[in-house]
Amino acid sequence: MSVLVPILFITVFVVLFGAFLVFVTSKLGPKPKQSDLRKEAYECGLPAQESGSSKVPVKFYLTAILFILFDIEIIFMYPWAIQFADSITQGYGLQMLIAMGLFLLVFIFGLFWEIKSKALEWE
Amino acid sequence: MGSDIFEISVNAVKIVALFLLMVQIVPLLVWVERRGSAFIQNRFGPNRVGPLGLTQLLADAVKFIFKEEFIPEKGRAFIFYAAPVVALLPATLAFVSLPLSAPVNVETFEMFGQSWGPYTFQFQGFDFGLGIVYVLGVSSLATYSMLMAGWSSSNKFSLFGGLRASAQMISYELALGLSIVGILILYGTFDFKTMIAAQQGALSFHFFGEMVTIPFLPNWGIFYQPLGAVLFLVAVFAESNRLPFDLPEAESELVAGYHTEYGGMKFNMFFIGEYGHMLVASALMAIFYFGGYNIPFVTPEQLSGFLEGFGYVGTTNSLMTSFLLHLCMFLKILFFLWVFIWVRWTLPRFRYDQLMDLGWKTMLPWALANTIITAIVVFVMRM
Numbered sequence: 001m002s003v004l005v006p007i008l009f010i011t012v013f014v015v016l017f018g019a020f021l022v023f024v025t026s027k028l029g030p031k032p033k034q035s036d037l038r039k040e041a042y043e044c045g046l047p048a049q050e051s052g053s054s055k056v057p058v059k060f061y062l063t064a065i066l067f068i069l070f071d072i073e074i075i076f077m078y079p080w081a082i083q084f085a086d087s088i089t090q091g092y093g094l095q096m097l098i099a100m101g102l103f104l105l106v107f108i109f110g111l112f113w114e115i116k117s118k119a120l121e122w123e
Numbered sequence: 124m125g126s127d128i129f130e131i132s133v134n135a136v137k138i139v140a141l142f143l144l145m146v147q148i149v150p151l152l153v154w155v156e157r158r159g160s161a162f163i164q165n166r167f168g169p170n171r172v173g174p175l176g177l178t179q180l181l182a183d184a185v186k187f188i189f190k191e192e193f194i195p196e197k198g199r200a201f202i203f204y205a206a207p208v209v210a211l212l213p214a215t216l217a218f219v220s221l222p223l224s225a226p227v228n229v230e231t232f233e234m235f236g237q238s239w240g241p242y243t244f245q246f247q248g249f250d251f252g253l254g255i256v257y258v259l260g261v262s263s264l265a266t267y268s269m270l271m272a273g274w275s276s277s278n279k280f281s282l283f284g285g286l287r288a289s290a291q292m293i294s295y296e297l298a299l300g301l302s303i304v305g306i307l308i309l310y311g312t313f314d315f316k317t318m319i320a321a322q323q324g325a326l327s328f329h330f331f332g333e334m335v336t337i338p339f340l341p342n343w344g345i346f347y348q349p350l351g352a353v354l355f356l357v358a359v360f361a362e363s364n365r366l367p368f369d370l371p372e373a374e375s376e377l378v379a380g381y382h383t384e385y386g387g388m389k390f391n392m393f394f395i396g397e398y399g400h401m402l403v404a405s406a407l408m409a410i411f412y413f414g415g416y417n418i419p420f421v422t423p424e425q426l427s428g429f430l431e432g433f434g435y436v437g438t439t440n441s442l443m444t445s446f447l448l449h450l451c452m453f454l455k456i457l458f459f460l461w462v463f464i465w466v467r468w469t470l471p472r473f474r475y476d477q478l479m480d481l482g483w484k485t486m487l488p489w490a491l492a493n494t495i496i497t498a499i500v501v502f503v504m505r506m
């Protein structure tokens with residue numbers, strides 16, 4: 001629990017620091033007369049079209065889903081990686097190597113299947 | 124954070140100082156970047172305000188503070204204002220947990236009629252015990268600030284900048300996460316200080332059950348993991364959205380990407396976040412592959428003994444050792460920061476499909492190959 005105190009401390013400090021900067025600089029700048037054109041978003045001078053509810057390509061969702069799959073598989077390798085050198089000195093390194101080899105076969109198969117099925121093609 | 128008032132206050136000041144160090148290094152880096160790009164492109168760069176244009180930074184800061192406030196009419200105000208604040212957080216949380224030097228040992232001393240100590244102050248904001256896992260976890264939160272900024276601006280260029288940024292960052296996070304598995308196999312720990320301690324002295328490794336030492340090379344990770352180091356460097360370039368991977372803010376296509384609608388101090392805070400990521404990436408490069416705060420061939424104990432020869436003992440000795448090691452670490456960090464700037468002004472930008480292909484079809488398989496080869500080589504050499 002006590003290890004979380006510094007993290008909480010710096011988080012609160014940074015958020016207050018950032019909020020203070022945003023607030024103060026918003027009060028200090030010039031206040032010119034507002035007009036409809038002035039308040040519009042900058043889309044290269046054309047009338048702004050975006051309203052925040054527009055559709056986005058489904059490709060981004062697919063990338064996010066694939067990321068979650070692969071990231072979990074990679075995180076699964078971390079505890080294995082830090083135990084591997086120890087396991088060799090204790091004599092069960094070969095078992096560890098074979099176990100991770102089988103897991104990696106699934107991983108590599110998944111990656112190849114993903115590339116073959118054109119899930120990663122961007123036009 | 125500590126057991127008594129002295130320790131708590133020192134630790135609190137230390138954490139805030141590390142954050143302010145990160146904020147304060149940004150104007151300097153901007154100056155180095157502008158002068159460096161001018162040097163590379165055979166121009167002058169900022170040289171009017173003050174000696175060598177150094178006070179340009181102050182002029183810029185004043186300009187940032189007194190900019191007009193602007194939010195697009197259809198923008199979502201709360202998220203719009205929250206995004207730059209959130210942009211500061213991930214880099215800070217990651218940077219504060221990195222060890223920048225050896226711990227400082229303070230002996231018992233008298234103050235206010237009371238005896239204090241002894242203390243051991245880490246030269247890092249806090250030691251979480253999880254090291255690299257924690258850093259990877261918090262630094263990937265940077266995607267949120269970009270998505271928030273892109274979506275809340277209600278500008279199609281911002282929206283696409285934010286989407287591209289998130290897709291790019293999560294794609295390269297796979298290569299980033301996988302490229303350091305080789306390092307984890309070698310050092311067998313998540314903890315930065317143990318990794319740095321393992322990189323002391325001359326290059327020595329197991330070779331079919333025997334220890335081989337190469338006296339003229341330092342015991343740095345880059346000699347064990349050259350491919351991993353290259354993959355890691357490329358991945359952190361993509362993670363900090365620097366050229367050649369700055370597709371989220373590609374100005375020829377997207378005006379300025381997710382921060383098109385931001386100006387003044389709010390824009391500057393995104394900038395601080397980006398440079399903070401560069402700082403974290405440089406420090407991680409130094410820790411994993413270039414010996415961290417170790418001076419090549421000199422262990423901290425030898426350095427401390429050397430200083431004792433000059434009559435520095437106790438707290439002073441510890442402080443000076445820590446300071447010299449910190450200087451060494453900082454030189455390494457500055458070198459990698461310069462590499463970031465150097466690459467930016469040397470390479471052209473990728474196309475978006477090339478970027479995603481590089482991440483998924485080139486770097487991920489190579490990182491996987493690096494992991495497998497490292498595991499097999501470590502197994503064969505230590506059998």
